[in-house]
Every structure is written in C-alpha cells, then in structure tokens.
Amino acid sequence: MPDTRVMSGRGWPFDPDRGREDHGFFGPDSPTWKVWTHPTALIGFQRAVTLEHFDPMLAAAVADADGIYTDPRGRMDGTLSYFLIVAVGDGRTAVETSDLLMRVHAKATGIEPITGRRYSANDPAGQLWIHVTGWHSVLKCYEMYGPGPLTPAEEARYWADCVVAAELQTCAPEDVPRSRDEVRAYFARVRPTLCTSERALRGMHYLLRTEGGKGRWPLWAGSRVMAPATIASLPTWMRRLGDVDQPAVVDRAVAAVARRVVRRLSSAKVEQAIVERDLPLTHAVLKWHFDNPTALRPETVTPAQARERMHAAQA
Numbered sequence: 001m002p003d004t005r006v007m008s009g010r011g012w013p014f015d016p017d018r019g020r021e022d023h024g025f026f027g028p029d030s031p032t033w034k035v036w037t038h039p040t041a042l043i044g045f046q047r048a049v050t051l052e053h054f055d056p057m058l059a060a061a062v063a064d065a066d067g068i069y070t071d072p073r074g075r076m077d078g079t080l081s082y083f084l085i086v087a088v089g090d091g092r093t094a095v096e097t098s099d100l101l102m103r104v105h106a107k108a109t110g111i112e113p114i115t116g117r118r119y120s121a122n123d124p125a126g127q128l129w130i131h132v133t134g135w136h137s138v139l140k141c142y143e144m145y146g147p148g149p150l151t152p153a154e155e156a157r158y159w160a161d162c163v164v165a166a167e168l169q170t171c172a173p174e175d176v177p178r179s180r181d182e183v184r185a186y187f188a189r190v191r192p193t194l195c196t197s198e199r200a201l202r203g204m205h206y207l208l209r210t211e212g213g214k215g216r217w218p219l220w221a222g223s224r225v226m227a228p229a230t231i232a233s234l235p236t237w238m239r240r241l242g243d244v245d246q247p248a249v250v251d252r253a254v255a256a257v258a259r260r261v262v263r264r265l266s267s268a269k270v271e272q273a274i275v276e277r278d279l280p281l282t283h284a285v286l287k288w289h290f291d292n293p294t295a296l297r298p299e300t301v302t303p304a305q306a307r308e309r310m311h312a313a314q315a
Contacts, residue, residue, distance in 0.1 A: 044138035091306025
C-alpha cells in the first residue's frame with residue numbers, strides 16, 4: 001500500500017496502521033456512519049463538489065488553484081477522504097486532519113474577478129455552503145438510489161451530527177441547519193447570492209464529465225456513468241443555473257437503473273474495490289473503517305474532547 005499519509009500532496013495525518021482510538025463523533029449506531037459509507041456517497045460527493053461552484057468565491061478559489069484540472073483524481077480523493085475521516089474516523093484523526101486542511105485553506109486567497117472582492121477558502125459563508133451541500137447531497141443520493149429515507153429519529157440525529165461536524169470548519173455551528181426544513185430555508189436564503197460564470201460552469205461540467213488522458217480513463221468513465229444520476233437528484237433551479245438540465249424521461253430511467261446497480265454494489269468489499277484504483281486515500285479510509293469496527297475506547301467524543309486528547313498526545 002502506498003503511504004496514504006502523504007497522498008494527494010496534503011500530508012493527511014491519517015495512518016491506516018493505527019487502530020481506532022475511539023468511535024469518533026458519531027459511533028457505529030449513527031445514521032452518519034451508515035449514510036457516509038454507503039456506495040451512494042460517491043454520487044452524493046459528485047453532486048456536492050459540482051454545487052460548490054454556485055458560490056462565486058469558491059468558484060474563484062477552485063479556478064485559481066487549478067487542481068481539479070491538473071490533478072483531478074488527487075483533488076477529489078483528498079476532499080472525499082476528508083469528509084469520510086470526519087464522519088467515521090476517530091476523534092484525534094478527524095481534528096488533526098481538519099487543522100491541516102484549515103492551514104492549507106489559509107493560503108488560498110485571491111480576488112474574485114467578477115465582483116473584485118477578495119476571497120478566502122476559509123471564509124465562514126463558503127465553508128457553510130460546502131458543509132451543507134456535502135451533507136445534504138450524500139443523504140439525498142442515499143435516499144434516491146440506496147435504502148431510501150431514514151426514519152424520523154435517524155434523520156433528526158443525522159442533522160444533529162451535521163452540526164457537530166461543522167465545528168471542525170470555520171462556519172459557526174449556530175448557522176448550520178438542524179433539519180430538512182432548515183436546509184430548505186438555508187437554500188432559499190442564499191439563493192440570491194449564488195451565480196455561475198464561465199469559469200464556474202467549466203468546473204462544474206468538468207467534475208460531472210472529467211476529461212480523459214494518461215491515467216484518467218477510469219475517472220473519465222466513472223464520472224460519466226454517475227453524472228446523469230447526479231443531475232437527476234438536482235432541483236430544476238439548480239439544473240438551470242448550472243446549465244446541466246436533462247429530460248424528465250432520462251431522470252426516471254436513470255433513477256431506476258441506478259437503484260438496481262447500487263443494490264448489486266452494496267457491500268463493503270465491492271465498494272472498496274470500486275474506489276481502490278482511482279481514490280486510494282478514500283479506499284484506505286474505508287478499509288480502515290471496516291477493518292476496525294471496535295475501538296480502544298468504545299465511546300464517542302466531542303470535537304473539544306478530541307482536541308484535548310490530541311494536545312495531550314502531542315505534549
């Protein structure tokens with residue numbers, strides 16, 4: 001196995017040889033573990049990184065960094081693995097990874113060319129958009145193409161978990177939606193601030209249908225297989241804003257096929273095999289998760305407790 005601790009140029013502190021110290025923030029009985037480790041999370045992730053470009057500041061940051069074009073596999077692997085580490089990793093690893101990501105983002109600043117305003121990848125409003133669209137997209141695709149809706153109790157807990165996970169980013173937990181209705185209200189509130197540009201549309205369409213090239217053909221094929229299902233999960237206004245609409249008959253056909261395919265792929269071994277080649281760090285996190293169902297301390301922790309333990313380990 002390659003050294004996943006330095007994969008994607010990010011130097012993630014994730015160590016696949018280290019056991020699970022605790023059950024992280026959510027634990028094995030949580031809907032978060034169930035939803036984020038289901039194969040439908042791959043479709044939800046493509047949905048989330050596409051929607052990221054609706055925020056003009058984030059679109060400028062992505063375009064200026066140019067990473068999705070020069071190293072699409074590495075960038076997507078690093079981003080998805082971060083979400084997974086927060087969702088299912090132990091507390092110390094999640095906090096260490098988040099701290100590193102914040103330091104990387106602190107360097108990502110510049111000028112948004114349309115408004116002339118300065119952007120920062122750590123801006124709380126942008127971080128909130130990334131966070132909400134990520135957690136919402138993964139749940140949406142789990143419902144559409146996987147086992148279906150969570151129970152009311154599970155859904156309430158899922159959104160409570162979403163608030164906890166937000167503590168690892170710069171957005172304020174009190175701004176994070178706590179229910180499906182609050183997610184809808186959030187989208188309605190920020191919608192007037194969303195837009196697309198030539199660079200944003202390029203990024204969105206590239207993530208939906210990544211270009212081929214040396215070492216990229218599996219990613220080229222995989223992105224195109226998932227794209228119609230991703231688009232089918234979007235509301236009409238998002239499709240029109242992103243210029244990614246498709247006929248309703250395609251939506252129905254794609255949804256039916258996607259559900260059948262997902263049922264065939266819904267096992268831990270198959271899911272790991274799907275991501276092993278093109279998303280090695282994501283594969284390592286998933287393998288570690290499934291190989292370590294129990295923890296040294298079989299308990300959940302808060303981000304504050306995890307940070308205390310991290311500092312104690314570093315002392």
